Amino acid sequence: MSTLIVVIFAVLVASISCTQTKEADKCGYRNPYGIGSLIISTNEANYGEFPWTIAVLEKGLPYIRCGGSLIHPQVVLTAAHCFQDIEAKDIKVRAVEWNNLSLSELYPNKDRAVQEIVVHKDFNKNTLINDVAILFLKQPYQLEEKIRPICLPPANSNFDFARCYVTGWDGDYVDRQGKYQGVLKKVNLPTIPRNTCQNTLRTQYLVKDSELHPSLMCAGGEAGKCKGEGGSAMVCPIEGSKDRYYQVGIVAFGMGCRDAHPGFYANILFLRPWIDEQLQHHGVDSSYYTA
Template sequence: MGLRQNLAWAILAIISYSSVFAAPQQSSNVERNIQDIFNTNPSLPPARGGFAEVVTPVPIGASNPLIDFTSISGKTSNCNCVPYYMCDPSTNSITEDGAFDGFGVIDIRFGDDDPVCPSSVDVCCAGNRTREQVLNPTPLEKRPNQPRGCGIRNVGGLDFTLPSTTQNEAGFGEFPWTVALLHANNFSYFCGGSLIHPQVVLTAVHCLLPHAPGSFLIRAGEWDAQTTRERLPYQEQTAKQIILHPQFNIRNVANDFALVILSQPFTLADHINVVCLPPQGASSTAGTTCFSTGWGKDVFGAAGKYSVIMKRVPLPVVDFNSCQSRLRSTRLGSRFALDRSFMCAGGQRGVDTCQGDGGAPLACPIGLSSDNRYQQSGIVAWGIGCNDEVPAAYANVALARDWIDQQMLGNGFDTSTYTA
């Protein structure tokens, strides 16, 4: 699974920074080796299978199911292929007032050569369980003892759980603060971000440098990029204003913090919510397992494929000095200096963020474990390759909290939305 926006200019900026400390011959070798790894053309369109693939909305209703559907494999027959929320999960699970909490386990079977139903959220439903109206689980705000406020993770997802997550798939609505940044002309995905206020998104400067406010959209509430049949639909807004951190350094990508003020606020819902932010100067404990979320590539470069379903990558926090030592053991060289505006996470082979998810949040648990509350400790910035045993660098949000607060207040927004 991948989640890191290794733009060519960003990597070359890091090379330039490290070359200040390196001998000329060492610098030349480092630059050549890094270019061999990261030589990509960021103007190329994303690989098929992600947001670059146009999705045509499918009307949802009783007039549209596949009646007496027989699966391609022939293992299942005499059923209606309908969205899960139009299939009674059992004959006695629905109370008179329609209140219930979810649909149990659903096998999304996405990407199988022999799918039972054509959409990831469709199920093969027996005729006596097929409903003509949408079944809506009890909204979270009406459930007893439900935590309120920012950063509430819907562990396992809303509505249903997945039987297995072999590709680190997130559940539907599990990380409701994660948003996608899409090119306005073709809806292709280019970066991630997080909602910190209904009308404000936190992302990375390096994602926004090539973009004017009217050139991209922000999508919240997305899960599967190849269907519009989720029970709760995504929402989209345009950008009204971009605010870049004044100390962003294009040479080493330091202070990679940016805010996007939206033209209109998102309507918060079960699957769309804000994340908490850490206090100024707070530090994340090494070894803490955090999650980075988004739709980035599985491997770097042209061979990589963008994710279709949102992924969640569990990543341990790595202390700053250990991270710098690991980076110095790479082609960056023994004199490479990691800027103090970064924190690090990861370092486990095969579990990493990757290309396509710059700006995506790294969220860490806080407070009581029963609350499932998270704060955004990092913003996906850069790293050496994908899926290697080298931690990735994340913009350290705790070092920008005061700046974020200043920008929010200066633009008339309440900072309490992201304060735990």
């Protein structure tokens, strides 16, 4: 009888996977049951669950420098603060990264060299306003079920109180060898309305009388939930679409995991025109990230 149950479960997972493959020819589709594996966990991502997730690495070093997200086969969206002291020739990006401590995963990692780093011209490293950068790759990725772009939201969207996902390789914790630990983590966090976010900046972060710049937004405020690596995507559900997401934010800064302090994210709704402008300037088709 137990063998029959296993067979039925395997058929069910295969059926789900086939459905996801058919839907995943467009941006933003998450694979909630993973690809070829299933983890029953609230804080670890299934293998291939977030197919737009990118690790940004410095060549010759073992740790992940920042996170990023694929918005086009040859374009990665990330945070400007990750690239203050490094050139394109010194970094690479990696798709299909899951367990940062293992080389024997279901599929091999796929690395790409970076052709150009474009940082927002009004980025401020002290305040982290306009904390957005675009990486143009030397070679495109071949899109497939485990490598898919994320969608970017239209300007009139509202995500107040939405429950959204942020991913990362254990966020703030680094071991003695400088490696982020274990498999890709995921946290489910609520977005926070602008007025509440403004009060958070003034009270919890002690930036008195400061006005929240429109390029920043807040999410979180739940103890024990990390914000993920800088540059990682915060993605929120597309209303009316099953398992499909918009990227609403980019991890900018926060106060860690232990206390219930909201984290700050670059606001994609405000930064979308700049992103579109840069891709248009480079002759990149925006349809890959348009739902």
